[in-house]
Amino acid sequence: MKRLDLTDRTTVITGAASGMGAEVARLLARRGVRLALVDRDGDALRALTGRLDGAATAHVVDLRDDDAVFATAATIRGEHPRINALITCAGSSMLGTLQQLTMEEMRWLADVNLWGTVSITKALLPALLDEPAAHITHLASVYALAAPAGRIPYALSKFAVRGFSEALRHELEDTTVTVGAVYPAGVRTGIILHGRYAATIDPAVAARAASAQAAMYHTEPRDAAERIIRATEQRRARTMIGREARLIDLLTRAAPSGYWRVMRKPLREATDTTTPIS
Template sequence: MARNKPLETRDKTTVITGAASGMGADVARDIARRGGRVALLDRNEEGLATILASLPGTGHTSHLIDLTDDDAVVAVAADIEASHAHIQALITCAGSSMLGNIDQLTMAEMRWLMDVNLWGTVNITKALIPAMRRESAAHITHLVSIYGLAAPAGRIPYAMSKHAVRGFTESLRHELEGSTVTVGGVYPAGVKTGIILHGRYAAALDPAIAQRAAHAQAKMYRTEPEDAARTIVDATVNRRTRTFIGREARLVDAITRIAPSHYWSAMRKTLREAVDTTTPIKG
């Protein structure tokens, strides 16, 4: 199969979800530094304004949106098309986390995370595909996760949502074969953002135990957000179908291929403290 021609960044628009903070904000900065235009999407109005004001270049826009609201997403896609002549890329960085095991979680809590991580991604992608099809070349990048490769204990809602995003990404890539739009997934192992520390946890979970597990997870993160953003933008520009961020992501990919039924045995010890949401805090 012939390699897809890379995208031209300058004066073309990339839509970024979750752009008010964390990975999305760093991705926006990287694209703007390359001369591209960005449409920033988030539900954090103050954060959007701060990031928009910090970007070099002109032609950038920000859009306040709840990606789980179907009608609002259709409207925001129309707004973006009205403001930007050439939408050649979409990078979905919006997402959250949820701590707790199956006994601690409610169905409502698990549905909430699926709405945010999966349906928000599907919603904005579906809304923007018609505009992207009109471009001579375009690319969709979905941020998946190392937990879209492996499903650890104590992370059922997150692993479910990220495996679903992976499935959506791969099915969509196959559906769009032969069109001008290509699709890829990015699998970060651990980036030093605040997603785990500021994410949600089951209401039944002791907050102190949740913080202990979250900090144990965060201590394993090694990649700087700026480095991850550069990799994500490079993957988008070069229209890659599968990109790993961090040595651990490549390792987990290999382990799950070699031992698809037994990989947890190799991961359990490393993740022991990060997935422990039951052991009481010692006084």
Template sequence: MRPLDVRGATSVITGAASGMGAAVARQLAARGARVALVDRNADGLAAVAASLSGTGHTVHVVDLTDDDAVTALAGDLIAAHPRLQTLITCAGSSMLGSIDQLTMAEMRWLMDVNLWGTVNITQALLPALRREPAAHITHLASVYGLAAPAGRIPYAMSKFAVRGFSEALRHELEGSSVSVGAIYPAGVKTGIILHGRYAAAIDPAVADRAAQAQAQMYHTEPADAARTIVDATVRRRARTMLGREARLVDLLARLTPTRYWSAMRRPMKEAIDTTTPI
């Protein structure tokens, strides 16, 4: 499959106000692409937009869980950008808590953000992407879409679902001008776990301790992760492991699909402990 030439074409990036989304936007803009920045955080989007090289970039403050807002966003993007070439979905959040601590409302909220927000924007922009001679969709999944740890049920559910959506969509679009890929990051220093949510039943101090322990396991800088994401998008790759840990977990889950947790349990012990009082 021939790599994309992003110069002058538009990349739509969700979750672009911070973290990997912001880093991806900067790198694509530096390659000559126009970027459409999408996020709920207006101030963050403005700061990222001000840091971009090149011209023709746009900012869109949107909640991707709002169906009407996403429909309107698609119209705005198509009007502002005649060449929508790539969609990169970096928007997402996290949720700490065991099944006994979580409510259905809390789990549904995370599924709305991580899964349905991804599906929503993808479906809305697919007709425009199909008009390009060559286009690509990149979905950010997670290493927890390969192996599901204890203490992360809603997050793992959402990322396994994003994985399934990406693979099924890739098969549906086989032979078309639009290719689909998924990225499986592990341990990127984005702050997602520190700024994410936790079950209301958890003591905030205990939740912070677990989040800090998880954050200590992250080693990859957002800019380094963004280089991998942009390269995978330009090369239209179907499946990309981001980070050494992701490759190890992928191998472990393939070799021992029912016993991988025995190897993951010890290093994650403190990160999944949301019950021991402080």
């Protein structure tokens, strides 16, 4: 498969105001790639765009709003007539057990992580299909390979992103557009520390669990961003980021119904949202 050349075209990045999305934007801007950056945090997005020396346009939108997403996609197409890459980094996290979480809380995360990804992909697909070669990179998670306790809404949404990516890749196999998913483990973006938790959880307990999870993260955002860009240029279908992701990928293949016996102990504190603070 021919390597994708991102120069002289536009790459659209969601979740671009912070975390891995912002790092991907910075690295691509330094290479002279045109960018359309999407995020709901207008202040942070405009601040980032202003530091990229005119290489990017900012598009503020809540990806849960389908009408706004399609309107934004139309604006992006008007400003960037040649789009050959979409990288979806937007997402959030949610702590809590099924008994602690409400349906509304779980639906909120699915709307952000899954339906926001589906919506922007559907809205921009016609533009990508107009190109001689294009690629879509969806940010999944190591928790799209293995589903831990205490992370039902997050694992649910990320497994669904994985399924969406694979089905869409098969659907587009006779077109010029390829699709891939990236599976990061332990990237130091702060997503877990700034994510949400069930309203029924003691904030101190949630903070303890989030801190325990964050302490397990080892990959720097810039390193993850470089891997995401490489996966997009190489039009890879499946990319693991971090040693833990590769190990969990092997573990779930070897023990598809028993991997939790191995993962339970290392994740005990990170998944404990019930034990009171003494």
